[in-house]
Amino acid sequence: MAGDRFSRLHTTLARGSHHDNRPDKGIPLPVGVKMLLALTLSCLAFLARTETFLGMVTAANLLVFVLLRPQGVSWWRQGRLFVFQTTVIVVLYILRFGSLAGVRDGLLISWQLFLAFWPTMVFAKTTSQAKIVRAMNRIMPSRMSFVMATCLKFAPHLLEEVRDIYEGQVLRGARILPKDLARPWNWPDLVHCVVVPAVVQGMALAGNIAMAARVRDFGLHSRRTCWPGD
Amino acid sequence: MDVLLQLKNFSYTYSETKAAVLQGINLEIEAGRCYCLTGPTGSGKTTLALAMKGLLEKDGCSGEVVGPDPSDHGDFRVGLVLQNPETQLLATSVGAEVAFGLENLCVEPGRMLARVEAALSLVDLRKPLDYPVARLSMGQKYRLLIAALLVMEPQLLILDEPAAQLDPEGLAAVHDILSDLKGRGVAVVLCEHHPGPFLDLVDRFWQLDGSGRLSAGRWRASLMPSDSTVSKTAGGYSVAPVLLGVRDLAFTGHGDVPVWEEVCFDIRRGQRVVVTGLNGTGKTTLLRVLAGFLKPSRGRVRIFDAEPDPRLLRRRLGCLFQNPQKQIFENTVREELAFPLKRLGWSSREIPSRIEDTLRLCGIEHLVDDSPHKLSYGQKHLVAIASVLAPAPEMLFLDDPFAGLDGARQQDVMEILASWNREREMTLVWTSHDPGEIPSLADGHLHIEGGCIGWR
Numbered sequence: 247m248a249g250d251r252f253s254r255l256h257t258t259l260a261r262g263s264h265h266d267n268r269p270d271k272g273i274p275l276p277v278g279v280k281m282l283l284a285l286t287l288s289c290l291a292f293l294a295r296t297e298t299f300l301g302m303v304t305a306a307n308l309l310v311f312v313l314l315r316p317q318g319v320s321w322w323r324q325g326r327l328f329v330f331q332t333t334v335i336v337v338l339y340i341l342r343f344g345s346l347a348g349v350r351d352g353l354l355i356s357w358q359l360f361l362a363f364w365p366t367m368v369f370a371k372t373t374s375q376a377k378i379v380r381a382m383n384r385i386m387p388s389r390m391s392f393v394m395a396t397c398l399k400f401a402p403h404l405l406e407e408v409r410d411i412y413e414g415q416v417l418r419g420a421r422i423l424p425k426d427l428a429r430p431w432n433w434p435d436l437v438h439c440v441v442v443p444a445v446v447q448g449m450a451l452a453g454n455i456a457m458a459a460r461v462r463d464f465g466l467h468s469r470r471t472c473w474p475g476d
Numbered sequence: 477m478d479v480l481l482q483l484k485n486f487s488y489t490y491s492e493t494k495a496a497v498l499q500g501i502n503l504e505i506e507a508g509r510c511y512c513l514t515g516p517t518g519s520g521k522t523t524l525a526l527a528m529k530g531l532l533e534k535d536g537c538s539g540e541v542v543g544p545d546p547s548d549h550g551d552f553r554v555g556l557v558l559q560n561p562e563t564q565l566l567a568t569s570v571g572a573e574v575a576f577g578l579e580n581l582c583v584e585p586g587r588m589l590a591r592v593e594a595a596l597s598l599v600d601l602r603k604p605l606d607y608p609v610a611r612l613s614m615g616q617k618y619r620l621l622i623a624a625l626l627v628m629e630p631q632l633l634i635l636d637e638p639a640a641q642l643d644p645e646g647l648a649a650v651h652d653i654l655s656d657l658k659g660r661g662v663a664v665v666l667c668e669h670h671p672g673p674f675l676d677l678v679d680r681f682w683q684l685d686g687s688g689r690l691s692a693g694r695w696r697a698s699l700m701p702s703d704s705t706v707s708k709t710a711g712g713y714s715v716a717p718v719l720l721g722v723r724d725l726a727f728t729g730h731g732d733v734p735v736w737e738e739v740c741f742d743i744r745r746g747q748r749v750v751v752t753g754l755n756g757t758g759k760t761t762l763l764r765v766l767a768g769f770l771k772p773s774r775g776r777v778r779i780f781d782a783e784p785d786p787r788l789l790r791r792r793l794g795c796l797f798q799n800p801q802k803q804i805f806e807n808t809v810r811e812e813l814a815f816p817l818k819r820l821g822w823s824s825r826e827i828p829s830r831i832e833d834t835l836r837l838c839g840i841e842h843l844v845d846d847s848p849h850k851l852s853y854g855q856k857h858l859v860a861i862a863s864v865l866a867p868a869p870e871m872l873f874l875d876d877p878f879a880g881l882d883g884a885r886q887q888d889v890m891e892i893l894a895s896w897n898r899e900r901e902m903t904l905v906w907t908s909h910d911p912g913e914i915p916s917l918a919d920g921h922l923h924i925e926g927g928c929i930g931w932r
Contacts, residue, residue, distance in 0.1 A: 442805045475589070
């Protein structure tokens, strides 16, 4: 069902915050080190041009995974995403080159893309919001680190808003159900009555969050101290 | 008594409007007293709260806001809880949330723990400091928000419309906290349409009259519609056809916890049913399951003699979820109403008269060429309802349609719904977070409690 998809996405994002409070089971590396490791592995995945190089990046990712032991990774979800992404890329490659020769290149590109995002997922699963803010405070202005952490926190809320708008508009007759969207001439409806109100809601949400932060004296001093818990 | 805050001939105008929202306001707030600011929706209560907190743009202000003498009171702090707790909780764990204000005040990390624990104890929220905020109930979130302000040691605490969000249980807990704070010398200002649960705490009422003027006294909306305005349809419903049938329905939420189960009920054509339950009992989830947006874990729903499917329901079922204004996207009220009519296959010849009729019945025909985005809160609410009513659905689901509206606006909405029900036999199902206040509009009452749903 259409709503189920939103609910699953919302649940996935919401779970991100629940994992904040699971005890770390892997090696307790400093957040800065983990962040740097994730960034390096992602960059290496993009730079890999040969199978051997990609194999080495894969081995490095496996090692990091075993060391950090992230909790709550859904192999089923990750597997499905990979299969979907691979299918799309391989089909596009076959169409582009007109033969099965595109299959190997398509598979490599897909694996490369997967490895580019995997380290970020491992980092997010093994690091709490408070720790990320603390680490970011050292390398960027506290306002910016607050904005980044808040964006992560409110992503599920914004998705709920989008879901409400979507469901309300479906019953108002908007042609935006998955079957409707198979026809490209219905796409303007999606932009017009879901994306536009969602952007307006997103801006209103940003305004409300900013006000909530100012109510608690955010911005009174140029630097902030940090809660030592979590 | 110590005077904590004074507003002297204070006025405020938003940069995008010409008329002043607040005009010549004079007030005094004394330590340890509770004030209740009343007034219709959009009369400027929140603006006045922001003025007391010092959060309004300086350009629009005139007059004086005078705090206490720093030698007597040290740093004067005002705590303000805005309407929606969900958008004010900024951290993921209870401890980090309460500590947010201390971080902003540059309190040494080593001194935070004791202050955070003391603030949580003041609101009687006994949870581990690393407990996820997302797992708290709405009432607990509201108390957490109060703790997050109390940790900054305010001398004045302002709450903006607590009753719009909290169920009776949550309101009772907030009442006890406020009573305790008054005893400790903290001044409290409630901006509230429905001050009922706090009446015994209030020392003084103020009212904003809608033109920005403040005076002493309590603003009251005109009376709720009587049974004469919301007349019952003649005859019993037992003979009307069943439009919505639910058998052995269950829904399982996150973590395989059942939200409710073994739900059975029938709703017949023309019925007006209110679904009540405390915050988090699954009222919105029930509407989403009935409309076919969520799949139940067990059981059967039959709506218009078929399984619920949004594609098939969109001609016969209208739906307004919480805060209906967020569905508004067109440039004029006329276009907003024309959108569903065009999509649902009305002919271009019928559409103008249909829009005219609907706006007239909703009492907002004068707004037809206005931008819906620039209307007041209450008017936007009516436009959103009109746009759902325009295609004349046979059944309408509304999720907490009266939340945040003052008594007069609630009455407007109720009268519109009552007249459509009376004249077109439109079946109404709406939710409410207050089981204690059942409007006369309802002729059926389903209540959710302890995972069960039953008639009352």
